[in-house]
Amino acid sequence: MAEPLLRIENLWRRFDVSKPWLNRVIEREERQYLTAVADVSFDIRKGETFALVGESGSGKSTIAKMVVGLLSASRGHIHFDGRDLTSLPPAEIRAQRRRFQMIFQDPYASLNPRWRVGDIIAEPLRTFGIARGAETSREVGRLLDTVGLSAGDADKFPHEFSGGQRQRIAIARALSSRPEFIVCDEPTSALDVSVQAQILNLMRDLQDEMGLTYLFISHDLSVVHHMADRIGVLYLGRLVEVADGKALFRDPQHPYTRMLLDAVPDLAAGGRGRKRVEGEIPNPIDPPPGCAFHPRCPLAMPVCREKVPPAVPTKTGFAECFAVAEETV
Amino acid sequence: MTDEPLLSVRDLVVEFPTRRGTLTAIDRLSFDIARGEVLGMVGESGAGKSLTGAAIIGLLEPPGRIAGGEVRLAGERIDTLSPEAMRRIRGKRIGMVFQDPLTSLNPLYTVAQQLTETIRAHLHVGEKEARNRAIALLDRVGIPAAARRIDDYPHHFSGGMRQRVVIALALCAEPELVIADEPTTALDVSVQAQIIELLKEICTERGAAVMLITHDMGVIAETADRVAVLYAGRLAEIGPVRDIIDRPEHPYTQGLMGSIPAISDTGDRLVQIPGAMPRLNAIPPGCAFNPRCPHAFDRCRIDRPDALGRPGSRQVACWLYDREEAAHG
Numbered sequence A: 001m002a003e004p005l006l007r008i009e010n011l012w013r014r015f016d017v018s019k020p021w022l023n024r025v026i027e028r029e030e031r032q033y034l035t036a037v038a039d040v041s042f043d044i045r046k047g048e049t050f051a052l053v054g055e056s057g058s059g060k061s062t063i064a065k066m067v068v069g070l071l072s073a074s075r076g077h078i079h080f081d082g083r084d085l086t087s088l089p090p091a092e093i094r095a096q097r098r099r100f101q102m103i104f105q106d107p108y109a110s111l112n113p114r115w116r117v118g119d120i121i122a123e124p125l126r127t128f129g130i131a132r133g134a135e136t137s138r139e140v141g142r143l144l145d146t147v148g149l150s151a152g153d154a155d156k157f158p159h160e161f162s163g164g165q166r167q168r169i170a171i172a173r174a175l176s177s178r179p180e181f182i183v184c185d186e187p188t189s190a191l192d193v194s195v196q197a198q199i200l201n202l203m204r205d206l207q208d209e210m211g212l213t214y215l216f217i218s219h220d221l222s223v224v225h226h227m228a229d230r231i232g233v234l235y236l237g238r239l240v241e242v243a244d245g246k247a248l249f250r251d252p253q254h255p256y257t258r259m260l261l262d263a264v265p266d267l268a269a270g271g272r273g274r275k276r277v278e279g280e281i282p283n284p285i286d287p288p289p290g291c292a293f294h295p296r297c298p299l300a301m302p303v304c305r306e307k308v309p310p311a312v313p314t315k316t317g318f319a320e321c322f323a324v325a326e327e328t329v
Numbered sequence B: 001m002t003d004e005p006l007l008s009v010r011d012l013v014v015e016f017p018t019r020r021g022t023l024t025a026i027d028r029l030s031f032d033i034a035r036g037e038v039l040g041m042v043g044e045s046g047a048g049k050s051l052t053g054a055a056i057i058g059l060l061e062p063p064g065r066i067a068g069g070e071v072r073l074a075g076e077r078i079d080t081l082s083p084e085a086m087r088r089i090r091g092k093r094i095g096m097v098f099q100d101p102l103t104s105l106n107p108l109y110t111v112a113q114q115l116t117e118t119i120r121a122h123l124h125v126g127e128k129e130a131r132n133r134a135i136a137l138l139d140r141v142g143i144p145a146a147a148r149r150i151d152d153y154p155h156h157f158s159g160g161m162r163q164r165v166v167i168a169l170a171l172c173a174e175p176e177l178v179i180a181d182e183p184t185t186a187l188d189v190s191v192q193a194q195i196i197e198l199l200k201e202i203c204t205e206r207g208a209a210v211m212l213i214t215h216d217m218g219v220i221a222e223t224a225d226r227v228a229v230l231y232a233g234r235l236a237e238i239g240p241v242r243d244i245i246d247r248p249e250h251p252y253t254q255g256l257m258g259s260i261p262a263i264s265d266t267g268d269r270l271v272q273i274p275g276a277m278p279r280l281n282a283i284p285p286g287c288a289f290n291p292r293c294p295h296a297f298d299r300c301r302i303d304r305p306d307a308l309g310r311p312g313s314r315q316v317a318c319w320l321y322d323r324e325e326a327a328h329g
Helices: A021-026 A060-068 A090-097 A117-127 A133-146 A151-155 A163-176 A193-210 A221-227 A245-250 A255-263 A322-328 B049-056 B083-089 B111-122 B127-140 B159-171 B189-206 B217-223 B241-246 B251-259 B298-302 B319-328
Strands: A006-016 A033-044 A049-053 A075-080 A100-103 A181-185 A213-218 A230-235 A238-244 A311-313 A318-320 B007-018 B021-033 B038-042 B065-073 B094-097 B177-181 B209-213 B226-231 B234-240 B308-310 B314-316
Touching: A006 A060, A033 A060, A033 A075, A049 A060, A049 A221, A060 A100, A060 A181, A060 A213, A100 A163, A117 A133, A117 A151, A117 A163, A133 A151, A133 A163, A163 A193, A193 A221, A193 B251, A213 A221, A221 A245, A230 A245, A230 A255, A238 A245, A238 A255, A255 B189, A311 A322, B007 B049, B021 B049, B021 B065, B021 B234, B038 B049, B038 B217, B049 B065, B049 B177, B049 B209, B094 B159, B111 B127, B111 B159, B127 B159, B159 B177, B159 B189, B177 B189, B189 B209, B189 B217, B209 B217, B217 B241, B226 B241, B226 B251, B234 B241, B234 B251, B308 B319
Parallel strands: A033 A238, A049 A213, A049 A230, A100 A181, A181 A213, B038 B209, B038 B226, B094 B177, B177 B209
Antiparallel strands: A006 A033, A006 A075, A230 A238, A238 A318, A311 A318, B007 B021, B007 B065, B226 B234, B234 B314, B308 B314
16 A cells, blocks of 8 residues: 555644642642643545544644644654654755645635735745746636635635635635645534535545545534545544544444534434434543543443553544454454 | 425525614525424534524523514414413423533533423423323333433433433424524534434424424435525525435535545545635625635625526526526526
C-alpha cells in the first residue's frame, strides 16, 4: 500500500483551564487540565477523504488545528508526506505549509470584511510567491471561475455575497496555493441544505479534478456518509473507532458508534423503533476512568472502569473496546 | 363543531416597514393545525418559519407587524387581542420552546422559582401545590433527582437537561398548543434524539398539538404528522409527512429532498437547486421560486400560484398541477 499522505501518531493535546493564580491560592485548588485529544493515531491516504465525527467537545476541531499548525501538539507526531511537522525547523514548516490548507466553518468570520475578494484570494499567492503582478489577477479570476463564481466578483467585498458564495470564496482561497491536502472543519454546517448540496458537490468535483486529499470534520453523520471514504469516530478526545465509510454505517463495532448511528434522524426512518440513547457526554475536565464511554455503555464490564481499552483490529479499521475485543477472540 | 382546527391561520401577512420600502416577510400564508397533531414547518433560513411562530404568539419584534389575515385559536381570533389578553394566552394556552435553552431561562432565578411562578400565573394553585406539580413535571421530563435539583440554577444543568427544563416550563400550564422553534438545533445528535422523543411523547400524553419549526427534515420525518414547506415567506406545499418526503410535488420540495444527504442513499451526487432563495426586497413576480425552477413556464413568471388542493389532503402552490388538471378536465 502507498505511503500515507498524513500520519498522526499518538497525538495528545492538553489545555490549561486553571483559575488565575490568586484564586487557586485562596480557594486551595490545584491546576486543572482539560485533555482535548488523547492518544489519537490515524493515517490518511493520498486522494481519499478521511472524516472525523463526534459530538461537541470530542476534539475534532482541536485535531484539525494541530494538523494545520494553528495549535501545537502537547505530545505525539504529525507526519506529512514522510516529514514530521512537530520537529521540523520553522523555515521548513513554512515551505510545507503551502501544501496544506484549511476551510473553516463560518464563512462570515473567516473572510476579512474590509478586504476585496480578489485580495483575499491573492494573499496566499503573494505570500508563497506563486504569482506576481498581472499574473495574480489572472490566477484569481481562474480560481473564482473554478469555484463557480465569476472573475468580476474579485472587486466586490465579502458582504455582497450569500453564505454559500462566501464558502466558495473560502474554497478558492484554500485552493490558491495549489495544496494537495485540505482540512475542512465543518465546511457546510452554517449553510442551508440546498446550498450545502452545492458546496459538497463542488468539493467532490474539485477532489476528482485535482486529486485532493481531505480531512473532513463534521458532526453531521449523513454528510459524512456522503463524503467520506474512511471515518474516525471521536469520543471525549479519543478515537474510538476507524472504519471504511460504508462499513461503519453498515456494521458499526464500538457501542458509541452504534448509539450515534441510532440517534440520527433519517428521512427513511419514519416511526422506526429506535433504541433509547442514555445519558450525556461527561465533563471532559474530569472524564470517567478506564473507557470514557463506560457509564453510558450497555455492554460495560468491570474491566471497562479500570483500563483504557486497546485498539482491536476490525475488518476495515479498529475499535477501542473490550467488548469488541472479546467478540473477535 | 368538533372538527374545527385548533389553530387556523388564514392569509397571514407579516411586513417590515423600512426606509427603503416595505418588506413582506410572510405573504398570504394559510394553514391549520388539528388538536393533538404535530405539524412540522420546514424551510431554509429566511423562509419565514420562525416569524410565523412569532406572529402566532404575538411576539413579533417591532417594526415587524401583522399586516393582514387572521389567526384563530379554537375559533377565537387572537391576532387582534390586546397585548395584555395575549399575554394570558401565551404560556397558558400556547406554550413555547425556543432554540437556545440558555437564553430562554432566567439565569438569576432557580428552576423552582421559574416553574412555580409560571404555574401560579396560569393555574389557581397555592405555592406548595405549584412546587409539587413542578417536581412531578421535572421528573416526567427525565431530570434525575428532581426534588433536589429543582432548587438549582439553570447554569447547573447541561444543555440537554436545560432543554428538558424549558419543555417542562412550556408544558406546566397544560397548553393546547406548543410552538417549538428549532428545539434541538443547539444540542448534540445523541441528546437531540432524546429531546425529540420526549417532546413527542409528552405532547401526545397531554393531547397538546405541536408546531415544530426546524430546518432538519430528518427530525420532521420522525416526529411530524403533517409538514408545511415554506419558501420566501409563502407556502410551497403542505400535506401528510410521508407523502411529502416520498413523493414531493412542488419543484422546490423535490429539490430540497434531493439535496439532503441521507444515510440510506448510495452516495451519488446530490441534487442541486441552482442559486439561492431571493432576498425579501427582490422576490420575483409570479411564483417566488420561478428563477430556480427547472419546470418554470410563462405563467409562473406573471401569476402567483395559490395553494391548490391535491389528492390525499395535500396542497401544492404550483401551476404545473393546475395545467395538469386543466388538461385532464
